[in-house]
Amino acid sequence: MWVGTAGLTIRKADSLEGFSAFLKRNPGLSWLVEVKGKVVGGILGSQDGRFGYIHHLVVLPEFHQRGIGKQLLKLCLDRIKSTGVEKCHIFINRDNPQGLEFWKKQGWTERADLSMASITFDAQSAL
Numbered sequence: 001m002w003v004g005t006a007g008l009t010i011r012k013a014d015s016l017e018g019f020s021a022f023l024k025r026n027p028g029l030s031w032l033v034e035v036k037g038k039v040v041g042g043i044l045g046s047q048d049g050r051f052g053y054i055h056h057l058v059v060l061p062e063f064h065q066r067g068i069g070k071q072l073l074k075l076c077l078d079r080i081k082s083t084g085v086e087k088c089h090i091f092i093n094r095d096n097p098q099g100l101e102f103w104k105k106q107g108w109t110e111r112a113d114l115s116m117a118s119i120t121f122d123a124q125s126a127l
């Protein structure tokens with residue numbers, strides 16, 4: 001589902017090993033939606049004690065506009081909020097303006113006051 005979705009960057013952290021480690025570190029913060037045994041949507045949530053983070057909110061195109069994305073976000077945010085962090089962030093690729101529109105519609109604010117900077121430890125990190 002992730003691999004076939006434009007606007008998402010798939011990396012080593014999304015391998016089975018990386019994904020399993022993420023779920024272990026962040027129990028109860030991620031969700032998926034199944035219809036007749038097929039995964040049609042999902043969301044990953046995490047928190048580091050200061051902030052919450054959301055990754056990979058995806059709903060398959062044939063299930064768009066049915067409220068699934070909104071419901072996944074609510075479930076995930078409620079759980080992240082219950083961990084006690086005061087704020088939650090989402091990183092949105094600049095080549096995904098439609099993704100950004102979804103977040104704005106849910107009441108999230110695009111941050112013009114911040115730039116993001118990163119350093120890569122593992123040259124193989126992008127799958």
Ligand SMILES: CC(C)(COP(=O)(O)OP(=O)(O)OC[C@H]1O[C@@H](n2cnc3c(N)ncnc32)[C@H](O)[C@@H]1OP(=O)(O)O)[C@@H](O)C(=O)NCCC(=O)NCCS
Pocket residue numbers: 005006007056057058059060063064065066067068069070071090091092093096098099100101102105
């Ligand atoms: C973004 C995404 C998860 C939305 O899922 P969805 O199940 O179609 O969303 P919902 O049906 O719950 O829509 C909730 C609301 O957002 C609106 N909305 C949905 N997609 C939107 C978009 N691309 N732009 C603007 N508004 C959007 C809906 O109209 C709805 O509005 P309403 O509450 O006024 O009725 C889905 O389009 C998707 O998987 N996109 C590709 C992956 C992606 O870009 N993810 C975000 C990464 S940052």
